[in-house]
Amino acid sequence: xxxxxxxxxxxxxxxxxxxxxxxxxxxxxxxxxxxxxxxxxxxxxxxxxxxxxxxxxxxxxxxxxxxxxxxxxxxxxxxxxxxxxxxxxxxxxxxxxxxxxxxxxxxxxxxxxxxxxxxxxxxxxxxxxxxxxxxxxxxxxxxxxxxxxxxxxxxxxxxxxxxxxxxxxxxxxxxxxxxxxxxxxxxxxxxxxxxxxxxxxxxxxxxxxxxxxxxxxxxxxxxxxxxxxxxxxxxxxxxxxxxxxxxxxxxxxxxxxxxxxxxxxxxxxxxxxxxxxxxxxxxxxxxxxxxxxxxxxxxxxxxxxxxxxxxxxxxxxxxxx
Amino acid sequence: xxxxxxxxxxxxxxxxxxxxxxxxxxxxxxxxxxxxxxxxxxxxxxxxxxxxxxxxxxxxxxxxxxxxxxxxxxxxxxxxxxxxxxxxxxxxxxxxxxxxxxxxxxxxxxxxxxxxxxxxxxxxxxxxxxxxxxxxxxxxxxxxxxxxxxxxxxxxxxxxxxxxxxxxxxxxxxxxxxxxxxxxxxxxxxxxxxxxxxxxxxxxxxxxxxxxxxxxxxxxxxxxxxxxxxxxxxxxxxxxxxxxxxxxxxxxxxxxxxxxxxxxxxxxxxxxxxxx
Numbered sequence: 001x002x003x004x005x006x007x008x009x010x011x012x013x014x015x016x017x018x019x020x021x022x023x024x025x026x027x028x029x030x031x032x033x034x035x036x037x038x039x040x041x042x043x044x045x046x047x048x049x050x051x052x053x054x055x056x057x058x059x060x061x062x063x064x065x066x067x068x069x070x071x072x073x074x075x076x077x078x079x080x081x082x083x084x085x086x087x088x089x090x091x092x093x094x095x096x097x098x099x100x101x102x103x104x105x106x107x108x109x110x111x112x113x114x115x116x117x118x119x120x121x122x123x124x125x126x127x128x129x130x131x132x133x134x135x136x137x138x139x140x141x142x143x144x145x146x147x148x149x150x151x152x153x154x155x156x157x158x159x160x161x162x163x164x165x166x167x168x169x170x171x172x173x174x175x176x177x178x179x180x181x182x183x184x185x186x187x188x189x190x191x192x193x194x195x196x197x198x199x200x201x202x203x204x205x206x207x208x209x210x211x212x213x214x215x216x217x218x219x220x221x222x223x224x225x226x227x228x229x230x231x232x233x234x235x236x237x238x239x240x241x242x243x244x245x246x247x248x249x250x251x252x253x254x255x256x257x258x259x260x261x262x263x264x265x266x267x268x269x270x271x272x273x274x275x276x277x278x279x280x281x282x283x284x285x286x287x288x289x290x291x292x293x294x295x296x297x298x299x300x301x302x303x304x305x306x307x308x309x310x311x312x313x314x315x316x317x318x319x320x321x
Numbered sequence: 322x323x324x325x326x327x328x329x330x331x332x333x334x335x336x337x338x339x340x341x342x343x344x345x346x347x348x349x350x351x352x353x354x355x356x357x358x359x360x361x362x363x364x365x366x367x368x369x370x371x372x373x374x375x376x377x378x379x380x381x382x383x384x385x386x387x388x389x390x391x392x393x394x395x396x397x398x399x400x401x402x403x404x405x406x407x408x409x410x411x412x413x414x415x416x417x418x419x420x421x422x423x424x425x426x427x428x429x430x431x432x433x434x435x436x437x438x439x440x441x442x443x444x445x446x447x448x449x450x451x452x453x454x455x456x457x458x459x460x461x462x463x464x465x466x467x468x469x470x471x472x473x474x475x476x477x478x479x480x481x482x483x484x485x486x487x488x489x490x491x492x493x494x495x496x497x498x499x500x501x502x503x504x505x506x507x508x509x510x511x512x513x514x515x516x517x518x519x520x521x522x523x524x525x526x527x528x529x530x531x532x533x534x535x536x537x538x539x540x541x542x543x544x545x546x547x548x549x550x551x552x553x554x555x556x557x558x559x560x561x562x563x564x565x566x567x568x569x570x571x572x573x574x575x576x577x578x579x580x581x582x583x584x585x586x587x588x589x590x591x592x593x594x595x596x597x
Contacts, residue, residue: 057443
């Protein structure tokens, strides 16, 4: 049995049922009230330790801090103004969105398809299911290295295998479109199992009676899929889509190892641009400004998607089981 | 009708096999590349005399790339990150599952937001800060920053395990005269042990596979395998067999661990949003 639980509510029924038991031992009231805080303090300290650099980063963006200017001046929001007026930023934003939408869409369709095929549960499916997660556990940067070797135009194995089909010399990562599609392909290779695993868990937890009823009524495969499977499965798939879309908005490893943003700036996604600005050119403030803008975008996307997920889950809960 | 069914079954299996060829061929090809002698790298594709020279070179540090050291570094920082997250995260997960108190939800969501924050937002200021504090290129610096990866995972997933646990057992223990602390350590904790094991392994895998932190916050002494594997691609003639050997060696630990936690993956990968 699988079930989706929303991020927005947890079962705190436990708390009230415990009141009775907690009266048993004579622990002073003030100490009882303090207990959860004491348990959470270490985590708070650690969280603070991570929030501090984040706050520091925000503070840096108000200065023109770089390696060549160790004593920076306050410039207010100039960094952000510069970011938004640069063609380079809009190009990066465009590439990032293309990448994220492309990767998430491909992974969703392919992942759900693989899950549906595995759900039929043939002997072949049962054997293959055991190795489904393999690509997902390989570090994305290693995956990109593997594909880089395979996609080499002159000596790579992929062009070698394509030779019989008269496609020997495809310049995979040397053309703007090819580079973007190749990096999306690596993303799809790594993360399709992620969508498939979640979708399969969903499929295995669907109630059987509606499907039996549909079969009795002689409903076709396509009708059953469109009207029953997909709507009931959607909450599970949507969780996977949210994770994948938000993660690919901040892609770094795959692009860094496969194309380093090239050729030209055809695959310079926002995190790569921020890396180049801050680490290569050592313009710290400017680089951080890029990541803050990206962070805001990711945050907004998350809010919209999670709200949508909440609505979907409520609707799914109304489906009679 | 029956024949049509069987044909459809074959088609479905065929489609599955196609996907799995796409999924597995790259790994198989890496195995082939890593076993090729240097002089047969590009002359043939599938016929060659297998040799372990590539592995000997990579693991013998003979290219001037201390790969074994990177491997040990990965082990140390991943284990350190998971250990610290467990010590800090388990009590927090328990508290947030058992009590509702001021600010607990906000803290949980702050933690969750780390999971979706662009890493560089935190790393670039840390890059500047670590240089000042002497934490650049150290284990401590890496373990600290890896909390971004391991802590949200461990807290959120363990919270969902604790919340699934019926509180009656702990209450019974309290009635028997246990203290709250004993109830946690002797009743609640043992019951979620499988969950702890699984989430620890998953957190270890994600820490191990991380690339952007060591790329920016280490240079040599604390560098990890994910950054180290890229070194073999440098130079004018990339050494394909060495790169493949290094890539394969570096994916062994996560793959072995992943096989042992298959059952827990759904909850782990979805941060407790989907339970199986």
